Amino acid sequence: MRIIGGEHSYEHEVLAKLTAMAKELQVRQKYERISSYYPEDGPLSYKNYPKHFEFFAAGRNYRERCALAANRIGKTEGMGGFELTCHLTGRYPDWWPGYRFDRPIRAWAAGSTGQTVRDILQEKLVGPVGSEGTGLIPRNCLINWKRKAGNVPDSYETINVRHEPTGGTSRLTLKSYDQKRKSFEGVEQDVILLDEECPVDIYGECVIRTMTTRGLVMLTFTPLLGLSEVVLMFLKEGKLPKKDEMQDRFVVNATWDDAPHLTEEAKKEMLAATEPHLREARSKGIPHLGAGAIYPILEEKILVEPFEMPAYWPRAYGMDVGWNRTAAIFAAWDRDSDIVYLYSEHYLGHAEPPIHATSILARGKWIPGVIDPSARGRNVADGSHLLEEYQGYGLDVWPADNALEAGIHAVWTRLSTGRLKVFSSLSNWLMEYRLYRRDENGQVARNQRDHLMDATRYLITSGMDLAITEPTGPEFQSFYRAKPRRSRVAGY
Numbered sequence: 001m002r003i004i005g006g007e008h009s010y011e012h013e014v015l016a017k018l019t020a021m022a023k024e025l026q027v028r029q030k031y032e033r034i035s036s037y038y039p040e041d042g043p044l045s046y047k048n049y050p051k052h053f054e055f056f057a058a059g060r061n062y063r064e065r066c067a068l069a070a071n072r073i074g075k076t077e078g079m080g081g082f083e084l085t086c087h088l089t090g091r092y093p094d095w096w097p098g099y100r101f102d103r104p105i106r107a108w109a110a111g112s113t114g115q116t117v118r119d120i121l122q123e124k125l126v127g128p129v130g131s132e133g134t135g136l137i138p139r140n141c142l143i144n145w146k147r148k149a150g151n152v153p154d155s156y157e158t159i160n161v162r163h164e165p166t167g168g169t170s171r172l173t174l175k176s177y178d179q180k181r182k183s184f185e186g187v188e189q190d191v192i193l194l195d196e197e198c199p200v201d202i203y204g205e206c207v208i209r210t211m212t213t214r215g216l217v218m219l220t221f222t223p224l225l226g227l228s229e230v231v232l233m234f235l236k237e238g239k240l241p242k243k244d245e246m247q248d249r250f251v252v253n254a255t256w257d258d259a260p261h262l263t264e265e266a267k268k269e270m271l272a273a274t275e276p277h278l279r280e281a282r283s284k285g286i287p288h289l290g291a292g293a294i295y296p297i298l299e300e301k302i303l304v305e306p307f308e309m310p311a312y313w314p315r316a317y318g319m320d321v322g323w324n325r326t327a328a329i330f331a332a333w334d335r336d337s338d339i340v341y342l343y344s345e346h347y348l349g350h351a352e353p354p355i356h357a358t359s360i361l362a363r364g365k366w367i368p369g370v371i372d373p374s375a376r377g378r379n380v381a382d383g384s385h386l387l388e389e390y391q392g393y394g395l396d397v398w399p400a401d402n403a404l405e406a407g408i409h410a411v412w413t414r415l416s417t418g419r420l421k422v423f424s425s426l427s428n429w430l431m432e433y434r435l436y437r438r439d440e441n442g443q444v445a446r447n448q449r450d451h452l453m454d455a456t457r458y459l460i461t462s463g464m465d466l467a468i469t470e471p472t473g474p475e476f477q478s479f480y481r482a483k484p485r486r487s488r489v490a491g492y
Contacts, residue, residue, distance in 0.1 A: 073285075088163070185205060304341070360395060
């Protein structure tokens with residue numbers, strides 16, 4: 001009887017322990033969610049999230065970091081929210097490659113509106129209202145929180161978090177971009193998480209708030225606004241920079257393929273549900289060129305590899321002048337298919353007209369061109385007219401039609417119908433193409449990087465009317481000595 005009883009007692013004890021362990025596991029899963037993130041091994045190991053790991057690691061060397069990320073890859077929770085929680089609580093996983101604070105911190109987490117901050121950031125960090133502690137911040141680290149006054153119910157303003165290594169208190173404040181730049185002024189911060197793209201003036205304030213603390217500014221968003229001012233701060237000439245090209249700011253691009261938790265079936269379903277013009281942004285984190293871009297056409301649709309063009313294709317060029325940058329774009333016209341090919345570019349700043357003229361003439365003295373009408377104004381250096389000066393250096397060049405919107409429409413029409421192609425070797429043209437956009441008022445943004453875009457407008461609206469093939473034989477000399485034909489611009 002004692003042996004049986006002993007066996008029964010032992011089995012009961014084991015069962016009780018297993019039950020307690022199961023309950024503890026349930027509690028940990030509910031109130032210690034962050035502990036389940038990025039295990040050492042398995043399909044969801046941190047080793048299988050190289051872009052997330054790269055983002056974390058960059059915090060050691062960069063104060064400003066940006067994740068241009070696809071939807072559903074965990075940018076808010078698994079990147080920004082995870083790191084913010086580590087800093088608030090002082091609980092860093094053993095594998096942590098990034099920056100570590102050895103003290104409690106002051107932090108902001110911000111999103112687009114008060115409602116999205118409550119529904120996304122607040123819930124992911126703290127948990128739903130009434131279930132606080134079920135978010136990323138463990139329940140035993142939540143000290144208290146203060147509700148925010150205003151018209152967004154159940155939203156929190158500040159959250160106090162226990163910093164476990166020191167026993168001190170970290171303070172997190174939730175903010176939204178619709179509070180405007182003024183609300184982002186004030187005291188210095190250690191960490192700022194900007195979830196979704198923010199206005200450039202707010203970003204500037206956040207950088208200032210962290211300057212004296214060696215603080216961190218983290219941006220995590222899907223670039224649906226295209227090549228905005230904030231996006232361009234992290235890109236190099238409109239493209240993702242290489243690692244050795246990054247200086248003060250770090251950017252990483254994370255796609256659906258960088259998120260092991262997304263199944264192939266899920267990716268197909270999401271892609272099918274996404275508007276075609278947003279697929280690059282939502283699936284790859286590539287800035288959406290249709291938002292604000294003047295020519296929202298994918299580069300692969302217009303680029304061609306350089307090739308030897310027939311001599312009978314007429315040629316011309318468009319030219320934009322200025323001291324900071326003088327640019328010219330050369331085109332050849334396949335009349336049979338009515339396709340204009342941009343094949344060569346001149347792009348040089350801080351040089352006198354003879355230098356530009358020599359470079360342009362090297363493409364062919366016989367090629368006619370059209371020039372920025374402002375060249376009719378006075379040359380600051382010697383008081384001569386730039387247009388006449390360039391003609392004096394041998395250029396067959398005349399004023400272009402400078403109607404802005406009509407010119408943009410003419411270029412757009414050719415691009416969108418496949419009748420304007422660009423040699424892939426024109427790196428400066430491509431750089432300007434990526435940056436050429438409208439501002440929030442619908443006006444062409446003046447970014448000092450639109451010289452070749454202007455030259456292209458002049459070329460398409462005026463220059464192709466002058467396009468000719470290269471004169472050959474004895475008539476060449478008489479042609480070159482003859483006065484060039486007039487531009488169609490009235491009065492010239």
